[in-house]
Amino acid sequence: MKYNQVTIKDIARELGISPSTVSRALKDHPDISPETKKAVNELAEKLNYQPNIVALSLRQSKTNTLGVVIPEIVHFFFSTVISGIEDVAYSAGYNIIITQSNESLQREKTDIKALFNSRVDGMLISLSRETNSFEHIDAMMAKGVPMVFFDRVYDSANSSKVIVDDLSGAKEATLHLIEQGCKRIAHLEGPPNLDITKQRLQGFREALAEHNLPVHEDLIVSCPQGTIEEGKAAAEKLLKMANPPDAIFATNDPAAMGAMQTIKEAGLKIPQDIAVVGFSNWFFSSLMDPPLTSVDQPGFEMGQEAAKLLIRQIEVKSKEHIDPTPETKILKTRLIVRDSSLKSGKKK
Amino acid sequence: MKYNQVTIKDIARELGISPSTVSRALKDHPDISPETKKAVNELAEKLNYQPNIVALSLRQSKTNTLGVVIPEIVHFFFSTVISGIEDVAYSAGYNIIITQSNESLQREKTDIKALFNSRVDGMLISLSRETNSFEHIDAMMAKGVPMVFFDRVYDSANSSKVIVDDLSGAKEATLHLIEQGCKRIAHLEGPPNLDITKQRLQGFREALAEHNLPVHEDLIVSCPQGTIEEGKAAAEKLLKMANPPDAIFATNDPAAMGAMQTIKEAGLKIPQDIAVVGFSNWFFSSLMDPPLTSVDQPGFEMGQEAAKLLIRQIEVKSKEHIDPTPETKILKTRLIVRDSSLKSGKKK
DNA sequence: ATCGGAATCGCATTCGTTTGCGATTTTATA
DNA sequence: TATAAAATCGCAAACGAATGCGATTCCGAT
Numbered sequence: 148m149k150y151n152q153v154t155i156k157d158i159a160r161e162l163g164i165s166p167s168t169v170s171r172a173l174k175d176h177p178d179i180s181p182e183t184k185k186a187v188n189e190l191a192e193k194l195n196y197q198p199n200i201v202a203l204s205l206r207q208s209k210t211n212t213l214g215v216v217i218p219e220i221v222h223f224f225f226s227t228v229i230s231g232i233e234d235v236a237y238s239a240g241y242n243i244i245i246t247q248s249n250e251s252l253q254r255e256k257t258d259i260k261a262l263f264n265s266r267v268d269g270m271l272i273s274l275s276r277e278t279n280s281f282e283h284i285d286a287m288m289a290k291g292v293p294m295v296f297f298d299r300v301y302d303s304a305n306s307s308k309v310i311v312d313d314l315s316g317a318k319e320a321t322l323h324l325i326e327q328g329c330k331r332i333a334h335l336e337g338p339p340n341l342d343i344t345k346q347r348l349q350g351f352r353e354a355l356a357e358h359n360l361p362v363h364e365d366l367i368v369s370c371p372q373g374t375i376e377e378g379k380a381a382a383e384k385l386l387k388m389a390n391p392p393d394a395i396f397a398t399n400d401p402a403a404m405g406a407m408q409t410i411k412e413a414g415l416k417i418p419q420d421i422a423v424v425g426f427s428n429w430f431f432s433s434l435m436d437p438p439l440t441s442v443d444q445p446g447f448e449m450g451q452e453a454a455k456l457l458i459r460q461i462e463v464k465s466k467e468h469i470d471p472t473p474e475t476k477i478l479k480t481r482l483i484v485r486d487s488s489l490k491s492g493k494k495k
Numbered sequence: 496m497k498y499n500q501v502t503i504k505d506i507a508r509e510l511g512i513s514p515s516t517v518s519r520a521l522k523d524h525p526d527i528s529p530e531t532k533k534a535v536n537e538l539a540e541k542l543n544y545q546p547n548i549v550a551l552s553l554r555q556s557k558t559n560t561l562g563v564v565i566p567e568i569v570h571f572f573f574s575t576v577i578s579g580i581e582d583v584a585y586s587a588g589y590n591i592i593i594t595q596s597n598e599s600l601q602r603e604k605t606d607i608k609a610l611f612n613s614r615v616d617g618m619l620i621s622l623s624r625e626t627n628s629f630e631h632i633d634a635m636m637a638k639g640v641p642m643v644f645f646d647r648v649y650d651s652a653n654s655s656k657v658i659v660d661d662l663s664g665a666k667e668a669t670l671h672l673i674e675q676g677c678k679r680i681a682h683l684e685g686p687p688n689l690d691i692t693k694q695r696l697q698g699f700r701e702a703l704a705e706h707n708l709p710v711h712e713d714l715i716v717s718c719p720q721g722t723i724e725e726g727k728a729a730a731e732k733l734l735k736m737a738n739p740p741d742a743i744f745a746t747n748d749p750a751a752m753g754a755m756q757t758i759k760e761a762g763l764k765i766p767q768d769i770a771v772v773g774f775s776n777w778f779f780s781s782l783m784d785p786p787l788t789s790v791d792q793p794g795f796e797m798g799q800e801a802a803k804l805l806i807r808q809i810e811v812k813s814k815e816h817i818d819p820t821p822e823t824k825i826l827k828t829r830l831i832v833r834d835s836s837l838k839s840g841k842k843k
Numbered sequence: 844a845t846c847g848g849a850a851t852c853g854c855a856t857t858c859g860t861t862t863g864c865g866a867t868t869t870t871a872t873a
Numbered sequence: 874t875a876t877a878a879a880a881t882c883g884c885a886a887a888c889g890a891a892t893g894c895g896a897t898t899c900c901g902a903t
Contacts, residue, residue: 154889165853201614202889205549205858226574233595242613244590247581266549290498431779513883550859553888
């Protein structure tokens with residue numbers, strides 16, 4: 148739109164000086180006399196001059212904009228991350244452009260291309276569930292686009308990432324169940340492509356191993372979408388078994404929630420008959436009946452850290468013309484124990 | 496960042512023609528011969544030419560970017576709206592820049608200014624809870640910035656808006672409670688500045704009036720933040736009354752949820768002793784115990800409609816140099832009846 | 844009075860693209 | 874063949890700001 152904003156030229160014309168002098172005066176360049184500076188600044192103030200960011204972006208090849216690619220906006224954890232990103236980006240004077248891949252690899256590709264064409268200064272990316280090839284990412288990295296991954300990261304990428312300690316979180320959750328006296332613990336596994344899925348499964352296995360408990364492979368049920376419906380279906384399958392589990396550790400809260408519904412409908416008690424633990428500590432988890440024990444992921448902090456890493460990378464690169472060495476931030480999870488897993492009735 | 500992207504000049508140099516010819520060839524201008532067009536297009540393809548959007552924006556005074564100002568990103572309804580906005584913006588070739596006011600008027604002001612300085616083509620705004628003055632908005636409108644409001648709208652603004660029929664939704668919810676045999680219905684009222692608060696209260700009143708039921712003003716309790724905690728406190732206050740209500744209609748789901756907790760802790764049954772209805776149909780509402788009856792707002796559709804209105808306004812204005820007359824889209828709500836209000840046991 | 848140097852400031856270019864207008868070439872018409 | 878008309882294309886300015894470098898002015902020192 149043409150907003151008829153005042154430009155540096157208007158000020159120059161009015162004052163009978165050149166645009167370059169105005170430009171320098173506004174940035175307090177030593178070449179300019181105090182009187183001219185004063186005149187320029189006063190007129191700029193009076194006319195409410197605002198520099199044209201687009202012209203600046205073109206001139207400096209810098210847009211002060213970060214691109215965000217996220218699987219889904221309508222998702223408690225991810226929207227929390229966005230909020231964290233927005234928080235530090237705002238403070239640092241960056242805009243954020245949001246795109247969502249809708250868990251589609253195809254869409255993720257076009258999103259990344261579009262962000263590149265918008266000349267964002269860097270990208271914050273969390274991979275889609277479908278993503279199993281990485282040429283689109285490698286291509287961007289080859290062009291030198293600063294990128295930081297979060298949560299669902301590109302593991303072999305030579306770039307910074309922010310993750311939570313999924314393995315430890317899953318292990319702690321499982322250990323908690325063992326402590327509660329559970330012997331046959333089932334796991335609802337998440338999307339197979341994602342690294343976090345593997346980490347959580349691994350944490351589950353390690354906890355069992357630590358207590359010399361056998362891993363019953365048939366107690367590991369896949370929930371490739373991680374939805375409530377899949378949680379229900381998985382629980383139904385588990386309940387039909389000759390020797391059903393006495394606890395379920397789910398890869399996320401919706402799956403856990405689905406399992407809880409099935410268990411309750413079957414007339415079984417949570418946690419007495421089957422204890423349940425989820426992952427991510429969604430907004431609704433504390434409101435369930437019984438309240439769901441879950442592994443809390445610090446989403447806001449993750450967004451903040453990711454944005455900080457990216458901005459630092461951008462600014463170091465523009466000043467020193469060299470990429471800082473990639474960093475990996477691992478954020479701690481926190482097990483929130485609630486009634487869905489408290490067989491003993493005592494808090495840990 | 497400098498990505499060393501190929502420009503129109505590179506193509507021109509390589510082909511020994513001028514940049515202007517390349518520009519015209521790429522846009523299929525009739526002045527250019529088919530042979531040159533072919534040569535240009537092939538080379539552009541080969542070099543993977545991508546136009547520099549920043550330069551385009553400067554030249555055309557159009558950024559193809561929409562600014563969004565939203566009270567909170569981590570909010571089921573609002574994130575759903577964002578998703579709807581993103582959906583149509585993406586299809587129409589627009590980027591969206593997200594800012595959140597965090598329910599602060601001050602932050603809302605700076606957000607809007609920042610978006611203006613970023614030269615967005617238009618803004619999609621939902622007001623903060625605190626917003627009780629509108630100079631910052633009037634100023635933008637005076638400059639001719641296309642704006643569309645959604646949900647929490649600036650009512651006297653001469654601009655398009657998208658709202659849900661809060662009055663009808665609230666009325667329908669209250670009528671439903673009356674139908675269930677409730678006589679003393681309480682209302683948990685929302686943030687006082689917001690129009691939606693008034694509409695919902697009005698709908699509540701109309702429903703009672705229609706059935707010749709008195710409005711007990713002491714049964715209208717304010718929840719200015721609309722949080723779970725306030726819902727709890729409000730319910731405690733109501734339960735202490737000599738003649739407590741037999742139903743509660745809350746301005747939103749968290750408040751309803753808080754009330755439910757208090758009611759259950761007091762040993763009362765929902766809906767037998769007190770029926771509860773919420774508003775917005777949050778993600779968790781169906782998962783409560785009992786599942787919460789709520790007025791569903793089509794958030795995704797709201798985002799879509801708002802973005803469509805804004806984009807149309809932008810494009811009409813740029814072509815015909817005149818603003819289209821403001822439109823107000825009123826989206827229908829839908830009462831989702833669940834167990835928290837079903838005294839009779841039969842669905843409507 | 845002359846010169847040197849510091850203090851100020853403007854010209855011209857740059858970023859990448861678009862576009863009015865003029866220039867040149869080719870083709871068609873008489 | 875002369876001439877008009879059409880077909881192609883380039884020049885230059887524009888969008889708004891930044892900046893290297895050259896130009897000008899002014900002051901004090903000699």
